[in-house]
Amino acid sequence: MIKDKKPYHVLIIEDNIGDFTLITDFLAELMENVTITHATNFKDSKKILQENTNPFHVILLDLSLPDKGGELLISEIHELASECPIIVLTGYDNIEFSIKSLSLGVSDYLIKEEINVTLLYKSILYAIERKKSVLALAASEKRYSDLFHLSPQPMWVYSQDSRTFVQVNQAAIKKYGYSEEELLQMTFAEIGEEVEGSILMEVLNRDEKNQENVFVGRFTHYKKSKEALEVEIYCNQITINNTVCKSIIAFDITDKIQVINSLQLEKQQSARFQSQLLSSQLNPHFIFNTLNSFQYYILKGEIKDSLQNIAEFSQMMRQVLENSNSPYISFFDEITFLKSYIKISQKRIKQTLDFTIQISENFKWRSQFIPPMLLQPYVENAIIHGFSNANYPCKLMIDIGLDNGLVTCKVKDNGVGRKSSHSEKLSKANSNKKSMAMGINNKRIELLNEYSDRNFNVEIIDCYDDNQNPTGTEVIISFEQITDELG
Structure with missing residues (x-):
């Protein structure tokens, strides 16, 4: 018969020397490395359990000791060695109580007259493993309880x-x-x-x-x-x-949300401020060329027309400064500015310019708002690049409408088209000059989408006739309607 080679430390509490000898023989038969400690009464058992530094693997307990027995004995032994499995040894006349003892914390009970080597060995192994599981579960529950209550x-x-x-x-x-x-x-x-x-x-x-x-x-x-x-x-x-x-x-995460919202607000305010700064920057080429044209007319002696032009230009610049102080202005103010801008710009081109503005019937232009100077760069681009080399009457149309809360602004010209305009610029000595107004506006669109939730979108369409000849350019600016000057 193969013996179990694992070390075992067993406490046998038994006052009958015959029963003790029989149990030790059974243990020695199947356990090669077993250490047995013997106590014949509760007093000695208590002393052993209190002073023992090497924990027992199992306690074999007789229910009838000279100085204590029954339920009180089990309770006190269990209190002294709660982490050690206890197997009760009993006679036939203690069966009912032995069964009850399971509810008192013992792991198993054995009837002395029926004990044999195999039964005793299995009972000890099962008791040890069962106690390990119980202790592990208790430790797990304690860890969970500590995590729960101390969290x-x-x-x-x-x-x-x-x-x-x-x-x-x-x-x-x-x-x-x-x-x-x-x-x-x-x-x-x-x-x-x-x-x-x-x-x-x-x-x-x-x-x-x-x-x-x-x-x-x-x-x-x-x-x-x-x-x-x-x-x-x-x-x-x-x-x-x-x-x-x-x-x-x-x-x-209340504080975390507040910090995020604060940072987002700062970012939006910064983007709004940058957008307002950009809106005040008219194309320097336009200002320079306009002032040069005024000088040209003055030198020609056309003093009256020059003074009128300067007055119109001054009024338009006042509008630029006033509008740049607000993130949004009414469409009425934006269109008023565009009319002034186009009136002055017409004097810079040789061709006649037919300018029209169409506003849909359902569009209330005094109570609908737009970022200032959002349309001007596209109008400027059409005049400077679209019409600069045109040898025919020029047409510029602005169409503004509202559909299901979406504002659509269309700027359409019948100029030479982007491809021809680009080729012309490349052939000139000053081809390194860039359209500052367009660059500014592209940046503004990015900033507007950062600090607002209006989803500003710009689409540029090249127009052609049936023979694929360019017939101009159409720019479509769309965004969700703004009915408050603060957005």
Whole structure:
């Protein structure tokens, strides 16, 4: 017969020397490395258990000792050696009590007259393994309990059977300001927003096998004082006393959200400020060329027309300065500025310029708003590049409409087209000059989309006739309507 070579330390508490000898013989038969300690009464047993530095693997306990027996004996031995499995040795007349002893914490009971080598060995092995499992479970439950109650984050345990909270930790009580009794009687629909709470309660009632913390979502909760909390909820499924439960943890991200919102606001304000600065920058070439044309007319002696031109230019520049102080201006102000701009620009080209503005009937241009000078760069581009080499009457049309909350502004010209204009620029000595107005406006569009939620979009379409000859350019600017000058 193969012997078990693992070391065992066994305490036998037995006052009958015959029974003790029989048990030691059985142990020696199957265990090669067994150390036996013997006690014949409770007093000696207590002393051994209190002074022993080498824990016992198992205790074999006779129920009838000279100085103590029965339930009291089991209770006191169990208290002295709670982490060590206890196997009760009993006679036929103690069967009922031996069965009851299982509820007192013993691992097994053996009837002395029926004990044999195999039965004793199996009982000891099972008792040791069973005790390990119990201790491991207890340690696990203690770790969970410590994590739960000592956690700095609010936590709940929700029972799917009773559909109620069965535990809540001190962090939740402190954070939310409710008593433990109040929190256990509430639902997340009462702690937070009703719709959000209903969604969360639905998640808690799902039967999931995931044992990891799973992100459920971001929710708004309210303290007893009505102060709002922004929280992120995580939960995982656990089993407590054979009942499916959910462990819920709430992370307070209120301060984090406030910091993010503050940074986002600063970013939006910075983008808004940059956009306002850019809107005040008319193309320097336009200003330079306009002033040069005034000088040309003055030198020709056309003083009256020159003075009128300077007055119009001064008025237009005043509009630029006034409009640049606001993030948005009414379409009425924007169109008034464009008319002044085009009137002055007409004097810079040789061809006649037919300019029209069409506004849809449902568009209230005094109560609809637009970033200042958003359209001007596209009008300027059409005049400078589209019409510069045209040898025919020039036409420029601005069409403004509103459809389902979306404002659409179309700037269409019948110029030479972008391809011809680009080729012409490359052939000139000053081809390194860039359209500053267009560059400024492209940057403004990016900034507008950063600090507003209007989704500004620009589409440029090259127009051709049936023979694929260029017939001009159409620019379509669209964004969600703005009905307040502050956006």
